[in-house]
Each structure stands twice: as C-alpha cells, then as structure tokens.
Amino acid sequence: MSDHALACLRNTFGYDQFRPPQDQVVATLLAGQDALVLMPTGGGKSLCYQLPALLRPGTGVVVSPLIALMQDQVQALLQLGIKAAFLNSTLDMEAIRQVEDQLRNGELDLLYIAPERLLQPRTLGLLDSCRIALFAIDEAHCVSQWGHDFRPEYLRLSVLHERYPQIPRIALTATADRRTQQEIIQRLALEQAAVFSRGFDRPNIRYRIAQKQNARQQLKRFLDAEHRHDAGIVYCLSRRKVEETAEWLNREGFNALPYHAGLPAEERAANQHRFLAEEGLIVVATIAFGMGIDKPNVRFVAHLDLPKSIEAYYQETGRAGRDGEPADAWMVYGLQDVIFLRQMLEGGEAPELQKQIERQRLESMLGLCEVTSCRRQALLSYFGENQHPPCGNCDTCLDPVETWDGTEAARKGLSAIYRTGQRFGVAHVIDVLQGKPTDKVKSNQHDRLTTFGIGKDLAVDEWRSLFRQLVARGLLGVELDGYGALRLTDACRPLLRGEASILLRKDKREAGKRGVRVATHQRFSGEDRDLFEALRNLRRDLADLQDVPPYVIFHDATLSEMVEQRPDSLYALGRLTGVGKRKLERYGDEFLDVLLSFQS
Structure with a gap:
C-alpha cells in the first residue's frame, strides 16, 4: 500500500x-x-x-x-x-x-x-x-x-x-x-x-431465538434486564402492530417511536431524524425502516414476528453493533407467524417462480429457528461459509438445546389431524388430543374419535411446539384459507408408517441470557463514567448546532478511547482512532478542555 x-x-x-x-x-x-x-x-x-x-x-x-x-x-x-x-x-x-x-x-x-x-x-x-x-x-x-x-x-x-x-x-x-x-x-x-x-460473520452480535408466548412481556423482560437505556430497533410485520407496540413501550417507561410506510412522510422523516440524533431511543418498525441506517451504537435488534427470509433477518439484525461493540439479535416467533407469512406469500400477485423462491427462503428461515446446533454456523452456512466452528455466542451454544423423541407424539398429532378431516387449526386439534369436550368438538362429533383424549400427557404449549416443528420440517402444511387448517404432506408418510423417527427440540420459555455483555463505555464507573458523559454532552451540543447525528462528530468508541487514554495535548488527541486532521482542527480544543478538566 x-x-x-x-x-x-x-x-x-x-x-x-x-x-x-x-x-x-x-x-x-x-x-x-x-x-x-x-x-x-x-x-x-x-x-x-x-x-x-x-x-x-x-x-x-x-x-x-x-x-x-x-x-x-x-x-x-x-x-x-x-x-x-x-x-x-x-x-x-x-x-x-x-x-x-x-x-x-x-x-x-x-x-x-x-x-x-x-x-x-x-x-x-x-x-x-x-x-x-x-x-x-x-x-x-x-x-x-x-x-x-x-x-x-x-x-x-x-x-x-x-x-x-x-x-x-x-x-x-x-x-x-x-x-x-x-x-x-x-x-x-x-x-x-x-x-x-471478508465473510459474513458478525462475532459481536449474539443471536437468540425463542418460542413466542406473550411476546410483549418477553420483550419487556429482555429490555429491562439488558437494554433499559439503549438505542434499538423492534421489528413487527404489520403497521398496526408497530403502532400498538410503540404505544405500549412508552407506557412501560421506554422512549419509543413508530415507523412504517403508512405514516405521513413528514412524521417518518422526523422519527428517523430523532432516532439518529438522540441517545437511548427505540424505533418500532416494519421492514420499511433501517436500510441505510448508519447509526453505530444500536445495541439490539428485536423481532416480534418471523422475518421472511434469512437474508432479511441477517440484514435487519446487522443494524445492531455496527461499532463492533457487543449487541443482541433477539427474536420470538410462533406457528401463527408461519401461517401469516405463507398467507401473504400465496395471496400476493408475484409470478409463480418468484413465489417458489420466497417459499424456499421461508423454509430456510424456519430451519434457522428450529436448529439445535450452533445458530451462527447455520446462518453462515446459508451464505456458503461452511467451515465456521461453534461460536460460543448464540443461545444454542450458551444454553444447549435439549431434544426429546417426539416420534410417538407426532404420530398421535398427525392421526388427530387426519381423523378430524384436515379442516381445523391447531387449537381445535389440541382440544381433541387433550379430550376437551368443547362445543366445537362435540358439534363435529370429534369426541367420538379414537384420537380423542390420547394426548393428555403433553401440555398445550408442548403440542403447539410439536406442530410448529412439524410444519417447519415440511411434515405438515397449513391451509391458507384464513383458518390455518393443518394438513398432512407426503413427507409425513414414513413417520406414520413406523419407518422413521423424529427428534424434537424442547422449547425454552425465554431467549435466555448468559453472561450479559455491555459496550466498553457502559463498563465505566466513577470519574470515568462522569468524563464519558461530559464528552457525550459536548458531542450532542456540537451535533445540535449543526443538525447532524452525534456519531458523525465522533463515535462512542472514540469517546471511550478518550476516557481510557486521557490525552493531554492536541497531538495525543489526534493519535486516537477516528480523530482525523479536519476533526482535530474543528473540535480538538473543546474536547481537550473537557479532558483536561478531569485531570487530577
């Protein structure tokens, strides 16, 4: 060079x-x-x-x-x-x-x-x-x-x-x-x-995916425990859900804004500007938000719904931790997400070839969600990187997934779907399996079936998990008629005939945490913390004067280096990462004044 x-x-x-x-x-x-x-x-x-x-x-x-x-x-x-x-x-x-x-x-x-x-x-x-x-x-x-x-x-x-x-x-x-x-x-x-x-790995991002139960409360527990005052993005599939989730987060004491294509252009622009300019702001968005967002200190990206593809998931989660500091990609999803996405796909006006491509992408995304080995290995192998060792920084590495022999339970579930005529959704089939004599069960005479009550050994959540995994593996299909009726596919025949067995994952109730990590500056305490906040306040004031995002003045990483190195001259300040000649000329004196005021 x-x-x-x-x-x-x-x-x-x-x-x-x-x-x-x-x-x-x-x-x-x-x-x-x-x-x-x-x-x-x-x-x-x-x-x-x-x-x-x-x-x-x-x-x-x-x-x-x-x-x-x-x-x-x-x-x-x-x-x-x-x-x-x-x-x-x-x-x-x-x-x-x-x-x-x-x-x-x-x-x-x-x-x-x-x-x-x-x-x-x-x-x-x-x-x-x-x-x-x-x-x-x-x-x-x-x-x-x-x-x-x-x-x-x-x-x-x-x-x-x-x-x-x-x-x-x-x-x-x-x-x-x-x-x-x-x-x-x-x-x-x-x-x-x-x-x-350079490869597709983002080692600073921790990938975590869990079964959706009460998605909002799961999100709140995650934010309270790890990202109470951090900037982040929460993705939802629908505009209505975006607005309702943003309102709910504000009621829970977070600073949140909605962003989707249905908002007036002025409101979208204002919300995006605030996200870039302010610290600790959460944007709740559809995929309309985020492309081109260069904010370096986004500490988490959360998905409350399943993305349409691994490419979309990778791109959206990639908006976290652009500064190289620890960040989280957190997601909860459920069978209803799969049904909704397939309804959107099949109901669209795209040519059949494009629909086939989208089906393949969705299947790959489901596979990533259900994998029991290293999540990062599965993600990178999708992009052709097959030699990556287990990462030690995803949920399946940090808290290995338990599996169970689901062969017999799967046969019971498949039999119940078949005997009820392949015309009903998950909730009704589970009622039949658990022997619940609901009005719907009795009116369809499903309480007289041989499968009525044969699944009392599993809880409702366990049956939901089983059916979700059978759909993800292609053993079950979902009718896209608005009711989500389950139907058998040809792929389930070996299992029903006793020619195959199946191992299923035991779902955890949370996208569990282990060893919560924080960015470098978040580990400061005492005088170091006070100095970092003083430098950040100066940066915000300078950014406000020019109506630019604070990070275009200096990144958090540069401010952290100022705290750690404590430069006492313009020359020393100019040797720090991210302090070029022009920025030293424009801002050096003011930042040096703050640094010197903290010298003992």
Missing part, C-alpha cells in the same frame, strides 16, 4: 491501518481495475471506495438506492473535510443545479446518486462531460432477482461498463449468497473484477 494512501487514511479518516481486505480493494481501484466486495455490515465497505475516490483524479460516483444512507454518508464526509454531495428526489431544482455545477467544475470528491436518476439521459450526458474517478455500486444485491431486495433499475447499471469502460467500478454488498453473487457478476459485467470477501 502506498504511503500516500496510508497518509490519507490517517489524516482524513483517523485510522492507522486498514482492516483486511480494505487495503487490497483500495490498491485494485487505484490500479484502475474493477472489484466486487462482500463484507458484513459495519465491516468498512464505504472506505473501500471513498479513499480511492480521493486519490484518483475526478469525482467518485456512488450509486445507492437509499436516500437515508446518502444523506447520512454525505454529512459524515463533510465532517471529515471531504467535498461530497447527493442527487435524489429530496432536492429542489435549484439545489440540483448547484450540485450539477459542482460536479461539472470538478469541485466534488464524491457524489451519491439514486440509480433512477443516474440512468436518465440528462445525467449520463452530464457524466460524459465530467472527470470520473470511479463508480461504486452500493447494495449490489439489489441487481439479483433471486435476492430479497430486488430493484429493477439495477438491471440497467451495466450501462456504466458499456459507456465508461476505462473507469473502474466497485460493487459492494453485505447480503449475498452464492447464487446472488454470480448474478451480480453477470448482470453488472464484472467477470474481470477481483472478488474480495
């Missing part, structure tokens, strides 16, 4: 060394070659194109589908003294003309642009007249029709290779299995690109 690149890394970004494979990616782009970068969220993807854009002549053009991320990145870059701007639908015509003039005059280091705007003839004509350092295609998985977040406009981005063959391109993603990776290469004409993969 050139001395020039290392000097830029230190002076501009405040880092002394690259994280692998950043140095290799930077060298590839500086040599004018293409690159495909697969790196987990929080792994430092942005630096891979930002630094080469500064060192190569011209402007780096970054294609991003995410308005929130564009604005966030530009704010952070301006803090570093980098000349950056964006072009998207939030700008009026005068602002657009100003940015275009800056680009035309070579006054920008980086320009962020939405793919729709990039592909307009007017924009391509503008780029023809400008000096371009590189093209960066962020969220490159959006090009894949097999991916979970397909954007049709991404299919046309191969025009960059056709129109500007001499300008290096870099495609980046944190979410792509092998099939999606190949489609990115094919559709973006990256056959000659160097491929860099």
Whole structure:
C-alpha cells in the first residue's frame, strides 16, 4: 500500500491501518481495475471506495438506492473535510443545479446518486462531460432477482461498463449468497473484477431465538434486564402492530417511536431524524425502516414476528453493533407467524417462480429457528461459509438445546389431524388430543374419535411446539384459507408408517441470557463514567448546532478511547482512532478542555 494512501487514511479518516481486505480493494481501484466486495455490515465497505475516490483524479460516483444512507454518508464526509454531495428526489431544482455545477467544475470528491436518476439521459450526458474517478455500486444485491431486495433499475447499471469502460467500478454488498453473487457478476459485467470477501460473520452480535408466548412481556423482560437505556430497533410485520407496540413501550417507561410506510412522510422523516440524533431511543418498525441506517451504537435488534427470509433477518439484525461493540439479535416467533407469512406469500400477485423462491427462503428461515446446533454456523452456512466452528455466542451454544423423541407424539398429532378431516387449526386439534369436550368438538362429533383424549400427557404449549416443528420440517402444511387448517404432506408418510423417527427440540420459555455483555463505555464507573458523559454532552451540543447525528462528530468508541487514554495535548488527541486532521482542527480544543478538566 502506498504511503500516500496510508497518509490519507490517517489524516482524513483517523485510522492507522486498514482492516483486511480494505487495503487490497483500495490498491485494485487505484490500479484502475474493477472489484466486487462482500463484507458484513459495519465491516468498512464505504472506505473501500471513498479513499480511492480521493486519490484518483475526478469525482467518485456512488450509486445507492437509499436516500437515508446518502444523506447520512454525505454529512459524515463533510465532517471529515471531504467535498461530497447527493442527487435524489429530496432536492429542489435549484439545489440540483448547484450540485450539477459542482460536479461539472470538478469541485466534488464524491457524489451519491439514486440509480433512477443516474440512468436518465440528462445525467449520463452530464457524466460524459465530467472527470470520473470511479463508480461504486452500493447494495449490489439489489441487481439479483433471486435476492430479497430486488430493484429493477439495477438491471440497467451495466450501462456504466458499456459507456465508461476505462473507469473502474466497485460493487459492494453485505447480503449475498452464492447464487446472488454470480448474478451480480453477470448482470453488472464484472467477470474481470477481483472478488474480495471478508465473510459474513458478525462475532459481536449474539443471536437468540425463542418460542413466542406473550411476546410483549418477553420483550419487556429482555429490555429491562439488558437494554433499559439503549438505542434499538423492534421489528413487527404489520403497521398496526408497530403502532400498538410503540404505544405500549412508552407506557412501560421506554422512549419509543413508530415507523412504517403508512405514516405521513413528514412524521417518518422526523422519527428517523430523532432516532439518529438522540441517545437511548427505540424505533418500532416494519421492514420499511433501517436500510441505510448508519447509526453505530444500536445495541439490539428485536423481532416480534418471523422475518421472511434469512437474508432479511441477517440484514435487519446487522443494524445492531455496527461499532463492533457487543449487541443482541433477539427474536420470538410462533406457528401463527408461519401461517401469516405463507398467507401473504400465496395471496400476493408475484409470478409463480418468484413465489417458489420466497417459499424456499421461508423454509430456510424456519430451519434457522428450529436448529439445535450452533445458530451462527447455520446462518453462515446459508451464505456458503461452511467451515465456521461453534461460536460460543448464540443461545444454542450458551444454553444447549435439549431434544426429546417426539416420534410417538407426532404420530398421535398427525392421526388427530387426519381423523378430524384436515379442516381445523391447531387449537381445535389440541382440544381433541387433550379430550376437551368443547362445543366445537362435540358439534363435529370429534369426541367420538379414537384420537380423542390420547394426548393428555403433553401440555398445550408442548403440542403447539410439536406442530410448529412439524410444519417447519415440511411434515405438515397449513391451509391458507384464513383458518390455518393443518394438513398432512407426503413427507409425513414414513413417520406414520413406523419407518422413521423424529427428534424434537424442547422449547425454552425465554431467549435466555448468559453472561450479559455491555459496550466498553457502559463498563465505566466513577470519574470515568462522569468524563464519558461530559464528552457525550459536548458531542450532542456540537451535533445540535449543526443538525447532524452525534456519531458523525465522533463515535462512542472514540469517546471511550478518550476516557481510557486521557490525552493531554492536541497531538495525543489526534493519535486516537477516528480523530482525523479536519476533526482535530474543528473540535480538538473543546474536547481537550473537557479532558483536561478531569485531570487530577
């Protein structure tokens, strides 16, 4: 790596060394070659194109589908003294003309642009007249029709290779299995690109999944025990549930805001701004929230409903712990979630091929939930990483799952479903198994069946768990008629005929904790804690003056390093991680004053 690149890394970004494979990616782009970068969220993807854009002549053009991320990145870059701007639908015509003039005059280091705007003839004509350092295609998985977040406009981005063959391109993603990776290469004409993969593991995130019972109370116990004053995101599948959960959290003493596509645009923008700017705020959201959110100190992501796919789960949980500090991915789910998602899928208007893809994704997500081995191993193997050892930092590693021989119970349950005509949901079948003479049981004469009362040895929750696991394994189907009637599949025949047995997991009542971990600054006490709070208050005041999120001034990790190192000069302050030349000039004196006031 050139001395020039290392000097830029230190002076501009405040880092002394690259994280692998950043140095290799930077060298590839500086040599004018293409690159495909697969790196987990929080792994430092942005630096891979930002630094080469500064060192190569011209402007780096970054294609991003995410308005929130564009604005966030530009704010952070301006803090570093980098000349950056964006072009998207939030700008009026005068602002657009100003940015275009800056680009035309070579006054920008980086320009962020939405793919729709990039592909307009007017924009391509503008780029023809400008000096371009590189093209960066962020969220490159959006090009894949097999991916979970397909954007049709991404299919046309191969025009960059056709129109500007001499300008290096870099495609980046944190979410792509092998099939999606190949489609990115094919559709973006990256056959000659160097491929860099840092893997998908996020070792600082603890994955925990439990059976849903009383989801709100389970969430409250989790937050009370581990994240009472932390920033976090709670995901729900429906807008109504988002709003009700946010209201409930506020009644329980938390600071929570709703976010979903049905809210007025102004309210959505205001809630997102508050989440970025304030400490300890919880956003309750549908999947409409989170893409492009760069807040580094999100300490937990909780799911009150089952995500649609492992890709979605990985991307949503990846919004926790971007600063590398300990974070939690916590989820509860139940059979009703599976029924709801399948009803949504089958009731949609997507072509049959797309529905088949979505079915496969949901089955994989169910498999992750029901696995009895290391949760992280299962997650990473989905993305093609099959050699990962047990992680020691997921619920199944920390509190190994007990299993039981469910063969006989499963046969009883399957027989009860068959004999009741495969027309009833879980609750009714369990009533039959437990011998409860309800009006519905008696009116259907199900109290006369041979299966009536043969399941009294298991509790209701145990039967629910059994049926959920049989559905997850494909031995049972669920009719999508609004009633969730259970039906047998061909896959259950060997079990019914006595040709196969089945081991089931014993569900725990909670996504249990062991060895609660906290971020570095949360371990401070006494004077160290007072100093950290004083530094954080200064950061908030400076951010409020500029109407930017506090973390674009300095990350929590940088404030923690200030507390630990206690620098007593501007030179010493400037050696800390994340304190580049421009930030030292802008903020050094004020932060040093606070630090010196705590010197004994």
